[in-house]
Amino acid sequence: MKKNRKHSVEFKLEAVNKKAQGESVSSLSKSLGISPSLVWKWVDEYTTFGKSGFLTKQQERYTVQFRMDVVSYHKQKGISLRESCMRFGIRSQSTLYCWLTTFDQYGCEGLKVRYESIPNMERRKTERKIIEDLSRLEELEKENLYLRAENDFLKKLDALTQKRQTPPRKKR
Structure with missing residues:
Protein backbone atom coordinates (compact mmCIF):
# COMPACT_ATOMS: atom_id res chain seq x y z
CA MET A 1 0.00 0.00 0.00
CA LYS A 2 1.37 3.36 -0.98
CA LYS A 3 1.12 6.25 1.42
CA ASN A 4 0.03 9.81 0.63
CA ARG A 5 -1.67 8.73 -2.57
CA LYS A 6 -4.59 10.88 -3.69
CA HIS A 7 -7.66 9.05 -4.89
CA SER A 8 -10.21 10.38 -7.32
CA VAL A 9 -13.85 10.91 -6.43
CA GLU A 10 -14.82 8.09 -8.80
CA PHE A 11 -12.42 5.68 -7.07
CA LYS A 12 -13.87 6.55 -3.67
CA LEU A 13 -17.44 6.19 -4.95
CA GLU A 14 -16.57 2.79 -6.43
CA ALA A 15 -15.27 1.62 -3.05
CA VAL A 16 -18.36 2.92 -1.24
CA ASN A 17 -20.71 1.33 -3.77
CA LYS A 18 -18.96 -2.04 -3.47
CA LYS A 19 -19.28 -1.81 0.30
CA ALA A 20 -22.99 -0.97 -0.05
CA GLN A 21 -23.44 -4.04 -2.28
CA GLY A 22 -22.22 -6.23 0.56
CA GLU A 23 -18.53 -6.68 -0.07
CA SER A 24 -16.48 -6.85 3.12
CA VAL A 25 -14.12 -4.06 4.06
CA SER A 26 -11.12 -6.39 4.31
CA SER A 27 -11.62 -7.81 0.81
CA VAL A 43 -18.13 5.19 3.84
CA ASP A 44 -18.65 7.54 6.79
CA GLU A 45 -17.99 10.62 4.66
CA TYR A 46 -20.43 9.43 2.04
CA THR A 47 -23.18 8.62 4.55
CA THR A 48 -22.71 11.93 6.36
CA PHE A 49 -22.00 14.38 3.53
CA GLY A 50 -22.97 12.53 0.36
CA LYS A 51 -20.83 12.89 -2.76
CA SER A 52 -19.75 16.36 -1.60
CA GLY A 53 -17.84 14.65 1.21
CA PHE A 54 -15.28 13.54 -1.36
CA LEU A 55 -14.67 16.97 -2.83
CA THR A 56 -11.73 19.12 -1.81
CA LYS A 57 -12.19 20.25 1.72
CA GLN A 58 -11.66 23.79 2.88
CA GLN A 59 -10.55 24.48 6.41
CA GLU A 60 -13.67 24.82 8.48
CA ARG A 61 -13.93 27.12 11.48
CA TYR A 62 -15.97 26.02 14.44
CA THR A 63 -17.37 28.24 17.17
CA VAL A 64 -16.28 27.80 20.77
CA GLN A 65 -19.81 26.82 21.76
CA PHE A 66 -19.89 24.13 19.06
CA ARG A 67 -16.56 22.73 20.27
CA MET A 68 -17.77 22.61 23.87
CA ASP A 69 -21.01 20.92 22.80
CA VAL A 70 -19.15 18.26 20.83
CA VAL A 71 -16.62 17.59 23.60
CA SER A 72 -19.29 17.34 26.31
CA TYR A 73 -21.49 15.08 24.14
CA HIS A 74 -18.53 12.83 23.36
CA LYS A 75 -17.53 12.55 27.01
CA GLN A 76 -21.11 12.01 28.27
CA LYS A 77 -22.01 9.32 25.74
CA GLY A 78 -18.63 7.61 25.73
CA ILE A 79 -18.79 6.96 21.99
CA SER A 80 -15.93 6.68 19.53
CA LEU A 81 -14.32 9.61 17.76
CA ARG A 82 -15.72 8.35 14.47
CA GLU A 83 -19.28 8.29 15.77
CA SER A 84 -18.96 11.76 17.28
CA CYS A 85 -17.58 13.17 14.04
CA MET A 86 -20.43 11.63 12.05
CA ARG A 87 -23.01 12.95 14.49
CA PHE A 88 -21.75 16.55 14.31
CA GLY A 89 -20.49 16.59 10.72
CA ILE A 90 -16.81 17.01 11.54
CA ARG A 91 -14.72 15.75 8.67
CA SER A 92 -11.55 14.78 10.56
CA GLN A 93 -11.26 12.71 13.70
CA SER A 94 -7.96 14.39 14.48
CA THR A 95 -9.79 17.70 14.89
CA LEU A 96 -12.00 16.23 17.61
CA TYR A 97 -9.02 14.49 19.19
CA CYS A 98 -7.19 17.83 19.45
CA TRP A 99 -10.25 19.42 21.07
CA LEU A 100 -10.46 16.58 23.61
CA THR A 101 -6.79 16.75 24.58
CA THR A 102 -6.97 20.54 24.83
CA PHE A 103 -10.07 20.27 27.00
CA ASP A 104 -8.38 17.68 29.25
CA GLN A 105 -5.33 19.90 29.71
CA TYR A 106 -6.86 23.38 29.94
CA GLY A 107 -10.62 22.93 30.33
CA CYS A 108 -13.16 25.15 28.59
CA GLU A 109 -10.71 28.04 28.45
CA GLY A 110 -8.38 25.98 26.26
CA LEU A 111 -11.05 25.67 23.61
CA LYS A 112 -11.44 29.46 23.54
CA VAL A 113 -7.81 30.25 22.78
CA ARG A 114 -7.44 31.32 19.17
CA TYR A 115 -4.34 32.48 17.33
CA GLU A 116 -6.01 33.66 14.14
CA SER A 117 -4.93 37.27 14.55
CA ILE A 118 -1.27 36.43 15.25
CA PRO A 119 0.87 35.68 12.19
CA ASN A 120 2.86 32.45 12.35
CA MET A 121 6.27 34.03 12.85
CA GLU A 122 5.08 36.17 15.75
CA ARG A 123 3.39 33.17 17.33
CA ARG A 124 6.60 31.16 17.08
CA LYS A 125 8.58 33.98 18.66
CA THR A 126 6.18 34.22 21.61
CA GLU A 127 6.18 30.44 22.05
CA ARG A 128 9.98 30.38 21.91
CA LYS A 129 10.19 33.22 24.45
CA ILE A 130 7.88 31.37 26.84
CA ILE A 131 9.99 28.22 26.51
CA GLU A 132 13.20 30.23 27.05
CA ASP A 133 11.72 31.86 30.15
CA LEU A 134 10.69 28.49 31.53
CA SER A 135 14.07 26.97 30.80
CA ARG A 136 15.82 29.91 32.53
CA LEU A 137 13.58 29.42 35.55
CA GLU A 138 14.33 25.70 35.54
CA GLU A 139 18.06 26.42 35.34
CA LEU A 140 17.85 28.71 38.36
CA GLU A 141 15.88 26.13 40.30
CA LYS A 142 18.47 23.45 39.52
CA GLU A 143 21.29 25.75 40.53
CA ASN A 144 19.48 26.62 43.76
CA LEU A 145 19.02 22.92 44.56
CA TYR A 146 22.69 22.23 43.81
CA LEU A 147 23.86 25.06 46.07
CA ARG A 148 21.64 23.87 48.92
CA ALA A 149 23.05 20.36 48.64
CA GLU A 150 26.59 21.73 48.55
CA ASN A 151 25.89 23.91 51.59
CA ASP A 152 24.47 20.92 53.55
CA PHE A 153 27.47 18.81 52.58
CA LEU A 154 29.95 21.44 53.76
CA LYS A 155 28.11 21.85 57.06
CA LYS A 156 28.26 18.10 57.72
CA LEU A 157 31.91 17.97 56.72
CA ASP A 158 32.69 20.86 59.06
CA ALA A 159 30.82 19.15 61.90
CA LEU A 160 32.74 15.90 61.34
CA THR A 161 36.14 17.63 61.27
CA GLN A 162 35.36 19.53 64.47
CA LYS A 163 34.32 16.31 66.14
CA ARG A 164 37.65 14.66 65.23
CA GLN A 165 39.77 17.65 66.28
CA THR A 166 38.38 18.03 69.77
CA PRO A 167 39.75 15.41 72.10
CA PRO A 168 37.18 13.43 73.98
CA ARG A 169 36.68 14.54 77.58
CA LYS A 170 37.66 12.21 80.34
CA LYS A 171 35.03 11.25 82.78
CA ARG A 172 35.73 11.79 86.44
Missing part, protein backbone atom coordinates in the same frame (compact mmCIF):
# COMPACT_ATOMS: atom_id res chain seq x y z
CA LEU A 28 -12.24 -4.30 -0.55
CA SER A 29 -9.06 -2.97 1.00
CA LYS A 30 -7.02 -5.86 -0.41
CA SER A 31 -8.46 -5.61 -3.90
CA LEU A 32 -8.08 -1.81 -4.07
CA GLY A 33 -4.72 -1.71 -2.28
CA ILE A 34 -5.82 0.65 0.51
CA SER A 35 -6.19 0.34 4.26
CA PRO A 36 -9.48 -0.80 5.81
CA SER A 37 -9.64 2.33 7.93
CA LEU A 38 -9.59 4.43 4.77
CA VAL A 39 -12.55 2.47 3.39
CA TRP A 40 -14.47 3.07 6.62
CA LYS A 41 -13.60 6.76 6.46
CA TRP A 42 -14.94 7.04 2.93
Whole structure:
Protein backbone atom coordinates (compact mmCIF):
# COMPACT_ATOMS: atom_id res chain seq x y z
CA MET A 1 0.00 0.00 0.00
CA LYS A 2 1.37 3.36 -0.98
CA LYS A 3 1.12 6.25 1.42
CA ASN A 4 0.03 9.81 0.63
CA ARG A 5 -1.67 8.73 -2.57
CA LYS A 6 -4.59 10.88 -3.69
CA HIS A 7 -7.66 9.05 -4.89
CA SER A 8 -10.21 10.38 -7.32
CA VAL A 9 -13.85 10.91 -6.43
CA GLU A 10 -14.82 8.09 -8.80
CA PHE A 11 -12.42 5.68 -7.07
CA LYS A 12 -13.87 6.55 -3.67
CA LEU A 13 -17.44 6.19 -4.95
CA GLU A 14 -16.57 2.79 -6.43
CA ALA A 15 -15.27 1.62 -3.05
CA VAL A 16 -18.36 2.92 -1.24
CA ASN A 17 -20.71 1.33 -3.77
CA LYS A 18 -18.96 -2.04 -3.47
CA LYS A 19 -19.28 -1.81 0.30
CA ALA A 20 -22.99 -0.97 -0.05
CA GLN A 21 -23.44 -4.04 -2.28
CA GLY A 22 -22.22 -6.23 0.56
CA GLU A 23 -18.53 -6.68 -0.07
CA SER A 24 -16.48 -6.85 3.12
CA VAL A 25 -14.12 -4.06 4.06
CA SER A 26 -11.12 -6.39 4.31
CA SER A 27 -11.62 -7.81 0.81
CA LEU A 28 -12.24 -4.30 -0.55
CA SER A 29 -9.06 -2.97 1.00
CA LYS A 30 -7.02 -5.86 -0.41
CA SER A 31 -8.46 -5.61 -3.90
CA LEU A 32 -8.08 -1.81 -4.07
CA GLY A 33 -4.72 -1.71 -2.28
CA ILE A 34 -5.82 0.65 0.51
CA SER A 35 -6.19 0.34 4.26
CA PRO A 36 -9.48 -0.80 5.81
CA SER A 37 -9.64 2.33 7.93
CA LEU A 38 -9.59 4.43 4.77
CA VAL A 39 -12.55 2.47 3.39
CA TRP A 40 -14.47 3.07 6.62
CA LYS A 41 -13.60 6.76 6.46
CA TRP A 42 -14.94 7.04 2.93
CA VAL A 43 -18.13 5.19 3.84
CA ASP A 44 -18.65 7.54 6.79
CA GLU A 45 -17.99 10.62 4.66
CA TYR A 46 -20.43 9.43 2.04
CA THR A 47 -23.18 8.62 4.55
CA THR A 48 -22.71 11.93 6.36
CA PHE A 49 -22.00 14.38 3.53
CA GLY A 50 -22.97 12.53 0.36
CA LYS A 51 -20.83 12.89 -2.76
CA SER A 52 -19.75 16.36 -1.60
CA GLY A 53 -17.84 14.65 1.21
CA PHE A 54 -15.28 13.54 -1.36
CA LEU A 55 -14.67 16.97 -2.83
CA THR A 56 -11.73 19.12 -1.81
CA LYS A 57 -12.19 20.25 1.72
CA GLN A 58 -11.66 23.79 2.88
CA GLN A 59 -10.55 24.48 6.41
CA GLU A 60 -13.67 24.82 8.48
CA ARG A 61 -13.93 27.12 11.48
CA TYR A 62 -15.97 26.02 14.44
CA THR A 63 -17.37 28.24 17.17
CA VAL A 64 -16.28 27.80 20.77
CA GLN A 65 -19.81 26.82 21.76
CA PHE A 66 -19.89 24.13 19.06
CA ARG A 67 -16.56 22.73 20.27
CA MET A 68 -17.77 22.61 23.87
CA ASP A 69 -21.01 20.92 22.80
CA VAL A 70 -19.15 18.26 20.83
CA VAL A 71 -16.62 17.59 23.60
CA SER A 72 -19.29 17.34 26.31
CA TYR A 73 -21.49 15.08 24.14
CA HIS A 74 -18.53 12.83 23.36
CA LYS A 75 -17.53 12.55 27.01
CA GLN A 76 -21.11 12.01 28.27
CA LYS A 77 -22.01 9.32 25.74
CA GLY A 78 -18.63 7.61 25.73
CA ILE A 79 -18.79 6.96 21.99
CA SER A 80 -15.93 6.68 19.53
CA LEU A 81 -14.32 9.61 17.76
CA ARG A 82 -15.72 8.35 14.47
CA GLU A 83 -19.28 8.29 15.77
CA SER A 84 -18.96 11.76 17.28
CA CYS A 85 -17.58 13.17 14.04
CA MET A 86 -20.43 11.63 12.05
CA ARG A 87 -23.01 12.95 14.49
CA PHE A 88 -21.75 16.55 14.31
CA GLY A 89 -20.49 16.59 10.72
CA ILE A 90 -16.81 17.01 11.54
CA ARG A 91 -14.72 15.75 8.67
CA SER A 92 -11.55 14.78 10.56
CA GLN A 93 -11.26 12.71 13.70
CA SER A 94 -7.96 14.39 14.48
CA THR A 95 -9.79 17.70 14.89
CA LEU A 96 -12.00 16.23 17.61
CA TYR A 97 -9.02 14.49 19.19
CA CYS A 98 -7.19 17.83 19.45
CA TRP A 99 -10.25 19.42 21.07
CA LEU A 100 -10.46 16.58 23.61
CA THR A 101 -6.79 16.75 24.58
CA THR A 102 -6.97 20.54 24.83
CA PHE A 103 -10.07 20.27 27.00
CA ASP A 104 -8.38 17.68 29.25
CA GLN A 105 -5.33 19.90 29.71
CA TYR A 106 -6.86 23.38 29.94
CA GLY A 107 -10.62 22.93 30.33
CA CYS A 108 -13.16 25.15 28.59
CA GLU A 109 -10.71 28.04 28.45
CA GLY A 110 -8.38 25.98 26.26
CA LEU A 111 -11.05 25.67 23.61
CA LYS A 112 -11.44 29.46 23.54
CA VAL A 113 -7.81 30.25 22.78
CA ARG A 114 -7.44 31.32 19.17
CA TYR A 115 -4.34 32.48 17.33
CA GLU A 116 -6.01 33.66 14.14
CA SER A 117 -4.93 37.27 14.55
CA ILE A 118 -1.27 36.43 15.25
CA PRO A 119 0.87 35.68 12.19
CA ASN A 120 2.86 32.45 12.35
CA MET A 121 6.27 34.03 12.85
CA GLU A 122 5.08 36.17 15.75
CA ARG A 123 3.39 33.17 17.33
CA ARG A 124 6.60 31.16 17.08
CA LYS A 125 8.58 33.98 18.66
CA THR A 126 6.18 34.22 21.61
CA GLU A 127 6.18 30.44 22.05
CA ARG A 128 9.98 30.38 21.91
CA LYS A 129 10.19 33.22 24.45
CA ILE A 130 7.88 31.37 26.84
CA ILE A 131 9.99 28.22 26.51
CA GLU A 132 13.20 30.23 27.05
CA ASP A 133 11.72 31.86 30.15
CA LEU A 134 10.69 28.49 31.53
CA SER A 135 14.07 26.97 30.80
CA ARG A 136 15.82 29.91 32.53
CA LEU A 137 13.58 29.42 35.55
CA GLU A 138 14.33 25.70 35.54
CA GLU A 139 18.06 26.42 35.34
CA LEU A 140 17.85 28.71 38.36
CA GLU A 141 15.88 26.13 40.30
CA LYS A 142 18.47 23.45 39.52
CA GLU A 143 21.29 25.75 40.53
CA ASN A 144 19.48 26.62 43.76
CA LEU A 145 19.02 22.92 44.56
CA TYR A 146 22.69 22.23 43.81
CA LEU A 147 23.86 25.06 46.07
CA ARG A 148 21.64 23.87 48.92
CA ALA A 149 23.05 20.36 48.64
CA GLU A 150 26.59 21.73 48.55
CA ASN A 151 25.89 23.91 51.59
CA ASP A 152 24.47 20.92 53.55
CA PHE A 153 27.47 18.81 52.58
CA LEU A 154 29.95 21.44 53.76
CA LYS A 155 28.11 21.85 57.06
CA LYS A 156 28.26 18.10 57.72
CA LEU A 157 31.91 17.97 56.72
CA ASP A 158 32.69 20.86 59.06
CA ALA A 159 30.82 19.15 61.90
CA LEU A 160 32.74 15.90 61.34
CA THR A 161 36.14 17.63 61.27
CA GLN A 162 35.36 19.53 64.47
CA LYS A 163 34.32 16.31 66.14
CA ARG A 164 37.65 14.66 65.23
CA GLN A 165 39.77 17.65 66.28
CA THR A 166 38.38 18.03 69.77
CA PRO A 167 39.75 15.41 72.10
CA PRO A 168 37.18 13.43 73.98
CA ARG A 169 36.68 14.54 77.58
CA LYS A 170 37.66 12.21 80.34
CA LYS A 171 35.03 11.25 82.78
CA ARG A 172 35.73 11.79 86.44
